[in-house]
Amino acid sequence: MPDAVPVARRRDDSSADMGSLVKLGLAEPQPVPQYEGLFLEPPPLPVDDEPA
Structure with missing residues (x-):
């Protein structure tokens, strides 16, 4: 296997x-x-007017 080719370090601010x-x-x-406030509140639960 051939040896790796050395690479010069880049001094580019946009690469960081x-x-x-x-x-x-x-x-x-x-x-x-x-x-804050980006999430919707869950809808209110329905309320029965007549007892069960």
């Missing part, structure tokens, strides 16, 4: 994830979205 860019100081942390 956002967490890594924040740790390196190259980007500001992004706001975390708030999920």
Whole structure:
């Protein structure tokens, strides 16, 4: 089997994830979205007017 070809490391900011860019100081942390009110409440249960 042939030897692996060495690859030079890339210095491209767009190739990193956002967490890594924040740790390196190259980007500001992004706001975390708030999920309040995005989910629907379940419908109310029907109420019988007559006792069983």
